[in-house]
Amino acid sequence: MGFLEDWKLSYDEINELLTDNPSLRSFLSGYTAEMKARRLYFESDHRVSGVGKADDHDRTTKGDIFFEYRGYRFDVEVKSLQTNSIKRFDDGTMKAVFQCDASDRRTVTLSDGTRFETTSLLVGEFDVLAVSLFGFYGDWKFVFAKNSELPRVNGTRGPAKVLTEEQRNELLATNMPMLHPVVAPYRDEPWSILDELIAEGKARPISS
Numbered sequence: 001m002g003f004l005e006d007w008k009l010s011y012d013e014i015n016e017l018l019t020d021n022p023s024l025r026s027f028l029s030g031y032t033a034e035m036k037a038r039r040l041y042f043e044s045d046h047r048v049s050g051v052g053k054a055d056d057h058d059r060t061t062k063g064d065i066f067f068e069y070r071g072y073r074f075d076v077e078v079k080s081l082q083t084n085s086i087k088r089f090d091d092g093t094m095k096a097v098f099q100c101d102a103s104d105r106r107t108v109t110l111s112d113g114t115r116f117e118t119t120s121l122l123v124g125e126f127d128v129l130a131v132s133l134f135g136f137y138g139d140w141k142f143v144f145a146k147n148s149e150l151p152r153v154n155g156t157r158g159p160a161k162v163l164t165e166e167q168r169n170e171l172l173a174t175n176m177p178m179l180h181p182v183v184a185p186y187r188d189e190p191w192s193i194l195d196e197l198i199a200e201g202k203a204r205p206i207s208s
Contacts, residue, residue, distance in 0.1 A: 033132040034064045034078045036140040041130075041190060042067050042076075063126035069194050072203040075126040076190070077147075081135035081178060094136055094180040100129065100150070101174040110170050116163065120153055120171040127203070128193055136180050143178075146193055148202075149185035151176055 004014070018025045034053065042048045042065060050068040054075070063075025079098045086096040101119040108122055109115050126147055133141045151173040153160045160168050178186075187193060197203045 029134075030078075030080055033080045033134065033140075037076070037078050037130045037132070037142055038065045040140060041142070065130075068206055070198060071206055072194075072198055073206055074128060074194060074197075074203065076128045076130050076144075077121070077126040078130045078132065080132040083135050086135050092180075096135060096178050097175050098131055098178055099174060100172055100176050108171075110167050112167065114163075114167060116159075116167075116171075118159060118171065120160070120174055123147060123150075123152070123170050123172060127197060128190055130190070131178060131186070133178070133180075133182075136178075141188075143182050143186040143188055144190040144193055145185040145187070146197070147172075 003009075018028065038051060038053065042051045048067050048069050050066070052066050054063055054066060064078045065076040067074060067076075077100075079100050081096040081098050085098075086094060088094050100121060102121055105117055105119050107115050107117050108120075124147060129145045129147060129150060130142045131145075133143060153163075153168050153171040153173050155161055155163065155165065155168045160171065163171075182188070194203070
C-alpha cells in the first residue's frame with residue numbers, strides 16, 4: 001500500500017488538488033524535476049554508483065543528488081524554470097528565469113570570516129547545477145553547468161550592497177536567466193563537466 005491508497009485519493013482528486021493549489025503544483029514540480037534528473041542521467045548510467053537524494057532537513061549540505069563517478073563524489077543541485085517568467089518570441093527564441101537559492105535564509109561564513117545572512121547559495125557549495133527545461137519544451141530535458149561558472153549576486157540592490165566585490169563573488173545570484181537556444185555555460189549533458197572537474201583537481205575523491 002502507498003500514500004494514495006492510504007489517503008484514498010483517486011486520480012481525479014489528485015488532479016483537482018494540483019489544479020486548485022498552485023503552490024502545491026510548484027512544490028511537486030520541483031521534486032519531480034529532482035527525481036527525473038536522478039533517474040534519466042545518473043541512476044541509468046553504468047559509470048555512476050551510490051546515487052542518492054540529499055536529506056531536505058540537512059541545512060548544512062546543498063545539492064539534491066549525490067553520486068560517485070570515476071572514484072569521485074559529486075553533488076548536483078536541481079532547479080526549474082519559473083513558468084510565469086517564460087517569454088516566447090516570433091523567431092522561435094525563448095527566455096525565462098529560474099530561482100537558484102537556498103530554501104530559507106541562513107547565516108553563511110565567507111572566506112575572510114565575514115558572517116552574512118542570506119538565501120544565496122555559496123560558490124562551491126555544490127558541484128553541478130541541473131536546470132529543468134520542462135517549461136520550455138513540455139518534456140523532461142535538462143541542461144547542466146559548473147557551479148563556478150554561474151552568475152554572482154548583484155551588488156546594486158538588496159542586502160548584498162553592504163559586501164565588497166570580492167565578498168559578493170562568493171555568492172551565487174538568486175535569480176538566473178535561461179535562453180532557448182541554450183547558451184554557455186550550460187551544456188546538454190553533465191559528463192564533460194564532471195570530467196573537467198576531475199582534470200582540474202576540483203573533484204572530491206572517495207575515501208579509500
